[in-house]
Amino acid sequence: MSFEPILTKYRHEKDSHTIDFYRGHGGYEQAKKAIHDWAPDDLIEEVKKSNLRGRGGAGFPTGVKWSFVPKQTDKPKYLAVNADESEPGTFKDRVIMETDPHLLLEGIMISCWAVGINTAYIYIRGEMVHGYNQLVSACKEAYAAGFLGKGIFGSDFELDVTVHRGAGAYICGEETGMLTSLEGERGQPKLKPPFPAIEGLFGCPTVVNNVETLANLPFILEKGADHFRSIGPEKSPGPKLFCVSGHVEKPGTYELPMGVNLLTLINEHCGGVWKGRKLKAVIPGGSSAHVLHADECDVNMDIESLAAGGSMLGSAGVIVMDETTDMVDALLNIMKFYHHESCGQCTPCREGTGWLEKIVHRLHQGRGRKEDLDVVFDVCDRMIGKTICVLADAAAFPAMSFIDKFRDEFLAKCTNSDRSTAQATSGAGGVNV
Amino acid sequence: MSDSGAGMVSWVLNGDPVESPAGMTILEAAKAHGAELPHFCYHPGLSIAGNCRICLVETNRSPKPAISCSERISDGLEVQTHSEKAVEAREGVMEFQLINHPLDCPVCDKAGECTLQDYSFDHGPDESRFVEKKNIRHTKDLGPTIKIWGNRCIVCTRCIRFCDEISGTGELCVVARGDRSVVDVFPGIPIDNPLAGNVVDICPVGALISKDFMFQSRVWNNEHTETVCGGCARGCNVTVETNEGFVKRLMPRENTDVNDWWMCDFGRYGWRYAHDDRRVSVPRRGAEAVETELEAHRDLGELVRGAWGGSKKVAIVVDPFLTCEEAHLVGRVAAGTGATVGGWLPPSGDELTFPGKFKISGEKCPNRRGVEAVLGQEVFGSQAKAVESMLNSGGVDLVIVFAGFPNADCPDALASAVGKATARVAFTLFDGAWSEAADLVLPSASVFEKEGTYVNEDGRLQRVRSKDRPGDAQLAQPGLHSASISSPWVTSELVALQRALVHVGDAERSLSAAGVFRQLADSNEHFKGQSHRGIPATGVPLGGLAPAGVGEGSES
Structure with missing residues (x-):
């Protein structure tokens, strides 16, 4: 059965980003329906029923997250839209924001109505200049049309949306890191509890949702929770954007039902591994996920199946590597990223990410020692689960899985046995000022 | 669990059921x-x-180890601080802390009082597995008094939180990310607030260094004396650290009733006057040094004896740096000679209150309230005026001036008035108009050389202590001349006044500060029931005096 895209239906249409186009294709009708016909609590129940799970990476049920926000509170409530899409290999929110920004705005309106929020912030990754421009002009159009601001659709509901650009830090995609950054502080994660739903932005109850998550809401309202659940597997249903990059013939963002088989995705939708080469490995959910060996790639792309397969769906950033890939090189690339992006707050992550990069760098240069691989595992062990946020885990997972699954390639780089030689020739990191 | 009282939580610590007040962290x-x-x-x-993650413990609440500094206790919580998981987590953090640390303890001022050293000893690895090059971070001045050794920084952010929350000045921040991150100031804005010195104290490693103390002494050689600061009427609890008789630094001492964990830079760096070369350290008759201190004290005794019984017109000018004990002795001299006692206060400064509730008093002397409690509420008010007009009208036979001011001049009018008395005695720290006019000049003791008690602006009685306890040591060997021994300390007013009273015959022998305090407690209602030994390290509110300002406030 062929699947009709839902979230990216109009991405290739001309002017799909304008309000006229959007309204011409039934846009804002669901937000209007929500405000006129749906009691907020019923709406939350409907989203719970749909079992829509967060598309940012953690896969937390959206309706449940909303229900954590206190109903009675003196404080204002906020929606913070996580559009800081920075996970290597991920470019799905960007497509929505660039080609269909009003879909996001409508999703924002529905979620704000459900939770009783009057102020929403969209925290967009600073590098996405086009997406930012599209969003800003979409907001202007929506304000002009009376869909944002006061008295929306003749009700007394009001909603303000502010688009805020990040300044280039991966860690600001972590929800509490994003909130501190929005508050004007150095973007670094906060201790939980308190969770954002209780004490988030500016100390007020805050819902943090991913762009793709919110973009699903108009569809859920239009067709009903039951229909939504009929798409994809029972436990993580709905349409899903998969970002495929690396050694495939046709890389790009593909909208498919959740649970599509990874090999189907690569071979049928993306035209297979490029240049007729063989598949070596796939990172299925952004660089933080465990790498899958080619043998393990017959797996369905949904939260449960990938967890059972020893990795995770994460942000659905699928990075495909062909047989010519140097896995040490690939890991070094990832380690450099996490070393560069660790905020430096927690000791295990601050020191561990740097240490890992230095070791892998040395291996890459052919100056490794056999015991280095054990040290890597030990360092990863000492990082996982010991920090405020999961960046340490995200750095440790690829390091462990790469070495675990491609140990021979790493061992081939371990030619040094002498500690002093390793030390004398180590150039990794060196002086960082 | 069932018998836990209201507000108490029953939990299990390393297998032992314990109870603690609700709301506490592990x-x-x-x-x-x-x-x-x-x-x-x-x-x-x-x-x-x-x-920092070093306080990780294992709990029954989560598969991940929890940080005990933020996790709060709750009923049924089970905490393991020494399970395999907890120990492994701690050792892991310790190894991470040390990989990029320069391990330059031999040249680090923090060595000996460094938590990184202590925990490395307890939880650190024997040998490093880190064979890579260590990171280099900046070493630079952050302000006039503070320098950072970035390589030693563990980015715990205590200093940053201090500047944000306590001083409210926010000069410090973390720059860069990951293992490049280090504490810094914003460009062109140095850390230069009145509480800046505290960031050095709370730095758990040797990253923030006080330039005043840098390379001055190894901390384990310092001798510690628990006393109070004499810089203002706040009476912050401090530890004076001395080495071979010289003050090396002052450190705040925890007292949540007075100064919490902090002290201000005026107090912290305000000790240098005590070792100033220009200090009056030898007694003089006019310009000529007296050979022994005993001789000078006998001179004083002779003058007092001449006036004993009320036959002469005597004026005594006191300062608010005298201890309560010294003020009591002044009171005895005044009672015996019928003297009029008045005093002056140093010029008042700005009163500063910080967001963290820390306060610097505008009253730049430590014991106005104590001297008033002993010598009368008007001693610095109407009595001071009385003394001044008495001196100006002439015919005063003997005037004794106490001028223990570290950095204030006495009013000119008073100095010229003092000159009009027939016999003039001045106790002073530094020479000034009053001592130039004096026949007998005696050294005043600084706050670091005094033994006794001060009463702060809140009416809190606190002990002042001296490392060398000149009072006691010299009382024990009355023949010694302080100038002839190598100690840089001078003999305090406590000794001089008692020797004079012994000379007069009013006292049998000199007593220690505690002995004089006993007389004071017997004779003064404010001090009733108190004893030196009974005063806790953090002081005690004094009956009828604390809290300060209530009387004045209710009148208006």
Whole structure:
């Protein structure tokens, strides 16, 4: 059965980003329906029923997250839209924001109505200049049309949306890191509890949702929770954007039902591994996920199946590597990223990410020692689960899985046995000022 | 569990059921039960950051280890501080802390009082597995008094939180990310606030260094004296650290009723006057040094004896740096000679209150309230005026001036008035108009050389102590001349006044400060029931005096 895209239906249409186009294709009708016909609590129940799970990476049920926000509170409530899409290999929110920004705005309106929020912030990754421009002009159009601001659709509901650009830090995609950054502080994660739903932005109850998550809401309202659940597997249903990059013939963002088989995705939708080469490995959910060996790639792309397969769906950033890939090189690339992006707050992550990069760098240069691989595992062990946020885990997972699954390639780089030689020739990191 | 009282939580610490007040963190509650957990970023006076991760413990609440500084206790919580998981987590953090640390303890001022050293000893690895090059971070001045050795920084952010929450000045921040991150100031804005010195104290490693103390002494050679600061009427609790008789630095001492964990830079760096070359250290008759101190004290005694019984017109000018004990002795001299006693205060400064509630008093002397409690509420008010007009009208036979001011001049009018008396005695720290006019000049003791008690602006009685306890040592060997021994300390007013009273015959022998205090407690209602030994390290509110200002406030 062929699947009709839902979230990216109009991405290739001309002017799909304008309000006229959007309204011409039934846009804002669901937000209007929500405000006129749906009691907020019923709406939350409907989203719970749909079992829509967060598309940012953690896969937390959206309706449940909303229900954590206190109903009675003196404080204002906020929606913070996580559009800081920075996970290597991920470019799905960007497509929505660039080609269909009003879909996001409508999703924002529905979620704000459900939770009783009057102020929403969209925290967009600073590098996405086009997406930012599209969003800003979409907001202007929506304000002009009376869909944002006061008295929306003749009700007394009001909603303000502010688009805020990040300044280039991966860690600001972590929800509490994003909130501190929005508050004007150095973007670094906060201790939980308190969770954002209780004490988030500016100390007020805050819902943090991913762009793709919110973009699903108009569809859920239009067709009903039951229909939504009929798409994809029972436990993580709905349409899903998969970002495929690396050694495939046709890389790009593909909208498919959740649970599509990874090999189907690569071979049928993306035209297979490029240049007729063989598949070596796939990172299925952004660089933080465990790498899958080619043998393990017959797996369905949904939260449960990938967890059972020893990795995770994460942000659905699928990075495909062909047989010519140097896995040490690939890991070094990832380690450099996490070393560069660790905020430096927690000791295990601050020191561990740097240490890992230095070791892998040395291996890459052919100056490794056999015991280095054990040290890597030990360092990863000492990082996982010991920090405020999961960046340490995200750095440790690829390091462990790469070495675990491609140990021979790493061992081939371990030619040094002498500690002093390793030390004398180590150039990794060196002086960082 | 069932018998836990209101507000108490029953939990299990290393297998032992214990109870603690609700709302406490694991770290605080465990400490109260004798299990000290290591911590770098946690400080009782600051908000919780939870970033150093050294305080990880195993709990039954989560598969991940929990940070005890932020996790609160609850009924049924089970905490393991020494399980395999907890130990492994702690050792892991310790190894991470040390990989990029320069391990330059031999040249680091923090060595000996460094938590990184202590915890490395307890939880650190024997040998480093880190064979890579260490990171280099900046070493630079952050302000006029503070320097940072970035390589030593563990980015615990205590200093940053201090500047944000306590001083409210926010000069410090973390720059860069990951293992490049280090504490810095914003460009062109140095850390230069009145509480800046505290960031050095709370730095758990040797990253922030006080330029005043840099390379001055190894901390384990310092001798510690618990006393109070004499800089203002706040009476911050401090520890004076001395080495071979010289003050090396002042450190705040925890007292949540007065100064919490902090002290101001005026007090902290305000000790240099005590070792100033220009200080009056030898007694003089006019310009000529007296050979022994005993001789000078006999001179004083002779003058007092001449006036004993009320036959002469005597005026005594006191200062608010005298201890309560010294003021009591002044009172005895005044009673015997019928003297009029008045005093002057140093010029008042700005009163500063910081967001963290720390306060610097505008009254730049430590014991106005104590001297008033002993010599009368008007001693610095109407009595001072009385003394001045008495001196100006002439015919005063003997005037004794106490001018223990570290950095204030006496009013000119008073100095010229003093010159009009027939016999003039001045106790002073530095020479000034009053001592130039004096026939007999005696050295005043600085706050670092005094033994006794001060009463702060809140009416809190606190002990002042001196490392060398000149009072006691010299009382024990009355033949010694302080100038002839190598100690740089001078003999305090406490000794001089008692020797004079012994000379007069009013006292049998000289007593220690505690002995004089006993007389004071017997004779003064404010001090009734108190004794030196009974005063806790953090002082005690004095009956009828604390809290300050209530009387004045209710009148208006």
